[in-house]
Amino acid sequence: DAKTTQPPSMDCAEGRAANLPCNHSTISGNEYVYWYRQIHSQGPQYIIHGLKNNETNEMASLIITEDRKSSTLILPHATLRDTAVYYCIVRVRGDYGQNFVFGPGTRLSVLP
Amino acid sequence: GAVVSQHPSWVICKSGTSVKIECRSLDFQATTMFWYRQFPKQSLMLMATSNEGSKATYEQGVEKDKFLINHASLTLSTLTVTSAHPEDSSFYICSSETQYFGPGTRLLVL
Numbered sequence: 354d355a356k357t358t359q360p361p362s363m364d365c366a367e368g369r370a371a372n373l374p375c376n377h378s379t380i381s382g383n384e385y386v387y388w389y390r391q392i393h394s395q396g397p398q399y400i401i402h403g404l405k406n407n408e409t410n411e412m413a414s415l416i417i418t419e420d421r422k423s424s425t426l427i428l429p430h431a432t433l434r435d436t437a438v439y440y441c442i443v444r445v446r447g448d449y450g451q452n453f454v455f456g457p458g459t460r461l462s463v464l465p
Numbered sequence: 466g467a468v469v470s471q472h473p474s475w476v477i478c479k480s481g482t483s484v485k486i487e488c489r490s491l492d493f494q495a496t497t498m499f500w501y502r503q504f505p506k507q508s509l510m511l512m513a514t515s516n517e518g519s520k521a522t523y524e525q526g527v528e529k530d531k532f533l534i535n536h537a538s539l540t541l542s543t544l545t546v547t548s549a550h551p552e553d554s555s556f557y558i559c560s561s562e563t564q565y566f567g568p569g570t571r572l573l574v575l
Contacts, residue, residue, distance in 0.1 A: 396558050396567050399565060453499075453509075455509040
């Protein structure tokens, strides 16, 4: 079973920031938080991951609470092409024998 | 970054035929690859773990004789759906042992 919970759906206005929450209250000390997204009929696309510090890359920012029990993915200026299902996954980094366990994710709709 | 490719991207076949799906790691060696299946409006579900040079391990409820996995090299894993039936119609996705997923293969069995 997935170790994360996410809202099933969210809307965001184009050009505004999209903030996608994720709860992972049972996360272990060596588990990272990964975010992926899946645009219709495509494979999951890696977005970002982090352990405990906030992370930023060209796609998004990841904010992890100090107790690591929740995190927020931020798309700073959402576009229509960001409409997708977003998955928050916890996984031990470097454990190459471990697969990713996907929950239902959050369906983000970016509205014009 | 590392790239995983799949071939074909989509396939339509008749019931009873076998279909082979290839998953390739393009610029790195993958000792382990994972095969997922995704039905419409559902999330990805792990089917099996493919290990180079050894037998694959299958998740509960996945028939190993129906979904044959071969991982003969560090850059190629194949999934063969044998005697396909309409209920096998799905989106099949592979991933490397790192963090990259293939683009998926859509299978439609008539």
